[in-house]
Amino acid sequence: MNLQQLRVLRETVRNGFNLSEVALAIVGSQSGVSKAIKELEDELGVKIFVRKGKRLLGLTEAGASIVSHAEKALQEVDNIRRVVSRLEDADSGRLVLATTHTQARYSLPEIVRAFRNRFPKVQLALRQASPPEIAGLLETGEADIAIATESLKANALFVCFPFFKWYHGVVVPKGHRLAVKAAKGEHLALADLGQEPIITYHAGFTGRTMIDATFARAGITPQVVMEALDADVIKAYVALGMGIGIIASVAYDEESDRDLSLLDASELFAENTTVLAVRRGRLLPGYAMRFVQLCIRGLSDQALQRAVQSEG
Amino acid sequence: MNLQQLRVLRETVRNGFNLSEVALAIVGSQSGVSKAIKELEDELGVKIFVRKGKRLLGLTEAGASIVSHAEKALQEVDNIRRVVSRLEDADSGRLVLATTHTQARYSLPEIVRAFRNRFPKVQLALRQASPPEIAGLLETGEADIAIATESLKANALFVCFPFFKWYHGVVVPKGHRLAVKAAKGEHLALADLGQEPIITYHAGFTGRTMIDATFARAGITPQVVMEALDADVIKAYVALGMGIGIIASVAYDEESDRDLSLLDASELFAENTTVLAVRRGRLLPGYAMRFVQLCIRGLSDQALQRAVQSEG
DNA sequence: GATGCTTACGATACCCGTAAAGATA
DNA sequence: TATCTTTACGGGTATCGTAAGCATC
Numbered sequence: 001m002n003l004q005q006l007r008v009l010r011e012t013v014r015n016g017f018n019l020s021e022v023a024l025a026i027v028g029s030q031s032g033v034s035k036a037i038k039e040l041e042d043e044l045g046v047k048i049f050v051r052k053g054k055r056l057l058g059l060t061e062a063g064a065s066i067v068s069h070a071e072k073a074l075q076e077v078d079n080i081r082r083v084v085s086r087l088e089d090a091d092s093g094r095l096v097l098a099t100t101h102t103q104a105r106y107s108l109p110e111i112v113r114a115f116r117n118r119f120p121k122v123q124l125a126l127r128q129a130s131p132p133e134i135a136g137l138l139e140t141g142e143a144d145i146a147i148a149t150e151s152l153k154a155n156a157l158f159v160c161f162p163f164f165k166w167y168h169g170v171v172v173p174k175g176h177r178l179a180v181k182a183a184k185g186e187h188l189a190l191a192d193l194g195q196e197p198i199i200t201y202h203a204g205f206t207g208r209t210m211i212d213a214t215f216a217r218a219g220i221t222p223q224v225v226m227e228a229l230d231a232d233v234i235k236a237y238v239a240l241g242m243g244i245g246i247i248a249s250v251a252y253d254e255e256s257d258r259d260l261s262l263l264d265a266s267e268l269f270a271e272n273t274t275v276l277a278v279r280r281g282r283l284l285p286g287y288a289m290r291f292v293q294l295c296i297r298g299l300s301d302q303a304l305q306r307a308v309q310s311e312g
Numbered sequence: 313m314n315l316q317q318l319r320v321l322r323e324t325v326r327n328g329f330n331l332s333e334v335a336l337a338i339v340g341s342q343s344g345v346s347k348a349i350k351e352l353e354d355e356l357g358v359k360i361f362v363r364k365g366k367r368l369l370g371l372t373e374a375g376a377s378i379v380s381h382a383e384k385a386l387q388e389v390d391n392i393r394r395v396v397s398r399l400e401d402a403d404s405g406r407l408v409l410a411t412t413h414t415q416a417r418y419s420l421p422e423i424v425r426a427f428r429n430r431f432p433k434v435q436l437a438l439r440q441a442s443p444p445e446i447a448g449l450l451e452t453g454e455a456d457i458a459i460a461t462e463s464l465k466a467n468a469l470f471v472c473f474p475f476f477k478w479y480h481g482v483v484v485p486k487g488h489r490l491a492v493k494a495a496k497g498e499h500l501a502l503a504d505l506g507q508e509p510i511i512t513y514h515a516g517f518t519g520r521t522m523i524d525a526t527f528a529r530a531g532i533t534p535q536v537v538m539e540a541l542d543a544d545v546i547k548a549y550v551a552l553g554m555g556i557g558i559i560a561s562v563a564y565d566e567e568s569d570r571d572l573s574l575l576d577a578s579e580l581f582a583e584n585t586t587v588l589a590v591r592r593g594r595l596l597p598g599y600a601m602r603f604v605q606l607c608i609r610g611l612s613d614q615a616l617q618r619a620v621q622s623e624g
Numbered sequence: 625g626a627t628g629c630t631t632a633c634g635a636t637a638c639c640c641g642t643a644a645a646g647a648t649a
Numbered sequence: 650t651a652t653c654t655t656t657a658c659g660g661g662t663a664t665c666g667t668a669a670g671c672a673t674c
Contacts, residue, residue: 001389002315004664020628029666034630036664044396054629054672065395069595073388076381077313083377084356283381311621316639332653341641346654348639366647366654 001043003077006070008036009048013067014140017049017056072281078141079283090286092121097291098134098143099126101230102206103274106250107164108147111294119287130229131204138279144288147295149207149274158277159307161296165273167266168207169249171238171257178244179261190268194220197243199234202227206248207272214269235260248272278308313355315389318382320348321360325379326452329361329368384593390453391595402598404433409603410446410455411438413542414518415586418562419476420459423606431599442541443516450591456600459607461519461586470589471619473608477585479578480519481561483550483569490556491573502580506532509555511546514539518560519584526581547572560584590620 007026012033015021019037023030041048048063049056059067085093099108104126116124127134127143131151137143139157146152153160170188172179178192194215201208208227215222225243228234231251238245239259246269252262276295278284284292293299319338324345327333331349335342353360360375361368371379397405411420416438428436439446439455443463449455451469458464465472482500484491490504506527513520520539527534537555540546543563550557551571558581564574588607590596596604605611 001392002664003313006389018628030629031631031667032665034628038630044393046396046399051629052673055674056629062395062399066392069388069391069395073385073392076385076388077318079381080313080378080385081356083374083381084358087358087374306623309623311618311623314639330653342654343642343656344640346656350655351639363654364648367649368654 001040003074005036005040006074008033009040009067009070010074012037012056013059017058019056075281082283082285086285091119093285093287094123094125095145095288095291096125096127096143097145097147098129098137099147100131100134100206101128102248102251103147104128105230105232107274115291115294118290122287138277141279141282144278144284145291146277147274149272150204150209152275152277157280159280159310160275160277161292161299163274163276163295165271167249167271168211168246168269169252170263170265171235171245171247171252171260172263173238173241174259174261176244176261178263182263188263188265188268190215190218190220193244194222196223197225198222198246199226199228199237199243200224200246202229205229210270210272211246280308282308284308313352315386317348317352318386320345321352321379321382322386324349324368325371329370331368387593394595394597398597403431405597405599406435406437407457407600407603408437408439408455409457409459410441410449411459412443412446412518413440414560414563415459416440417542418560419586427603427606430602434599450589453591453594456590456596457603458589459586461584462516462521464587464589469592471592471622472587472589473604473611475586475588475607477583479561479583480523480558480581481564482575482577483547483557483559483564483572484575485551485553486571486573488556488573490575494575500575500577500580502527502530502532505556506534509537510534510558511538511540511549511555512536512558514541517541522582522584523558592620594620596620
């Protein structure tokens with residue numbers, strides 16, 4: 001058994017059991033990949049993959065266990081390298097942050113500025129992506145830190161910390177019927193929203209899951225006329241009069257959104273918690289730990305390290 | 313980087329930084345071992361070992377981290393093999409149990425009998441050793457399960473479960489002054505023991521640490537005239553009249569120790585807890601899990617697996 | 625027919641061991 | 650001097666890639 005075989009295993013799973021793609025991913029030939037698998041299976045005396053003829057379809061039961069252990073082993077090998085790069089220059093390196101539009105646009109700028117100030121030599125890469133993509137980036141190690149409201153909490157491979165809590169709000173054009181109602185001091189009701197064309201986030205983004213669940217629980221079928229990936233787009237179409245918007249209230253800015261009103265909806269939709277996640281068992285560079293601590297106030301080095309080391 | 317290099321690293325630490333011994337341990341040549349280290353250090357660009365001239369003295373700071381990650385990686389590689397052997401024949405294999413005389417002789421026989429009954433095809437190896445040796449066997453993976461009162465609890469590499477609780481007792485020849493006193497209903501005092509020649513366990517065995525601490529706390533210097541590794545030897549010399557014995561009370565048998573009396577000492581010496589320990593992060597064969605469950609009543613598969621997977 | 629996996633074969637590089645040299649106690 | 654580590658060199662093997670063959674879709 002050797003490390004290359006384990007890498008092939010890992011990449012085979014990650015690349016959907018297509019050995020040609022695996023060969024590209026690890027920079028090698030199909031034949032080498034194929035042989036690596038064969039030899040490992042022969043040595044262990046167990047089939048790792050389910051095959052249909054010559055095609056690989058998935059993992060056998062034993063294969064699933066084997067791959068999970070292989071990934072841990074590779075993670076530790078990777079950590080050995082990280083131990084070294086930590087020493088070389090603790091304040092330089094690269095930090096990849098995967099996050100959504102909402103976070104990138106509204107909650108992270110200040111933190112990023114503080115971080116760059118403190119670690120000017122760290123190359124900070126901000127990768128904006130959809131929640132499932134974000135989870136994928138963190139899982140494969142392409143990203144060091146992920147921040148999102150959806151997709152992260154359920155994954156046992158991640159260690160999650162509550163980043164911040166926020167509520168949805170309703171944005172309407174100035175003078176809209178609902179704005180007038182709110183101005184009178186009348187509370188907004190879910191039923192009010194049900195009667196309006198709604199513009200909000202795409203499924204799986206920024207609390208959309210929770211929005212849908214709330215409507216469903218109330219027995220209301222909202223008329224979603226448009227789904228966007230970010231609040232800026234939503235606000236633009238609300239301004240055009242296409243409907244009312246449901247967005248994260250942090251995405252409303254009194255200054256720049258002068259033609260829109262933000263109505264409080266904290267009593268209609270439950271609180272949302274955006275989480276910061278790191279890959280479990282992965283050694284973080286010192287500056288990455290600092291970044292996490294900038295996000296999660298009062299998190300000690302010890303507590304962080306312990307959380308990362310813990311098993312799900 | 314390859315697995316062999318990591319193995320060399322591990323064995324180098326285990327064999328006291330003597331590369332010649334490492335070569336024997338991994339079945340190879342000194343030169344190969346030396347080169348493996350050199351190449352790994354070159355690749356990483358970090359010195360792993362502290363050298364004085366050509367001699368290896370210990371680990372550098374970075375080296376210590378590297379070795380700990382290397383051990384985890386190797387552990388996972390090992391677990392891959394264990395996944396396989398688990399499947400092949402779940403009810404056969406080998407189980408190495410490291411324990412002390414006291415446990416082997418007095419608490420384990422029934423459990424072992426029950427286990428052999430259930431898993432007749434498992435080769436059960438019982439390795440009797442001193443507590444530090446037991447810890448070593450478990451740490452290196454030579455033993456799967458360790459049971460002892462000392463040496464195990466403090467090690468973060470082990471997961472410990474309380475096996476059973478017991479007290480020390482005092483054995484004296486029939487008709488001994490202290491036996492007479494006890495027969496009158498008078499309580500035994502530490503001071504009584506201080507006046508007698510004492511025969512008990514060797515330092516580091518079967519609660520001896522606790523015995524010494526108790527005497528020290530009372531300001532008494534016991535006259536230990538003989539130290540033995542097990543209660544059978546102690547009892548033999550007590551029978552010869554060399555002194556009184558302090559042993560685990562479970563080691564006294566009314567039937568076979570007819571010429572001796574056991575005096576209760578549960579109020580003099582604190583309770584002892586014998587623990588069962590397994591190596592953290594090491595995949596156990598199904599039958600090994602069953603053995604643990606025979607020892608620790610009411611421990612579910614889940615709870616056990618979770619404990620083993622957890623990080624210290 | 626296009627894509628994907630396996631086998632065969634040849635070249636390369638890696639790894640290991642023997643042996644000699646250098647260093648340490 | 651005896652023990653221990655490093656370096657040098659040679660042999661064997663494992664690994665990898667090209668190319669061909671074959672199965673699946």
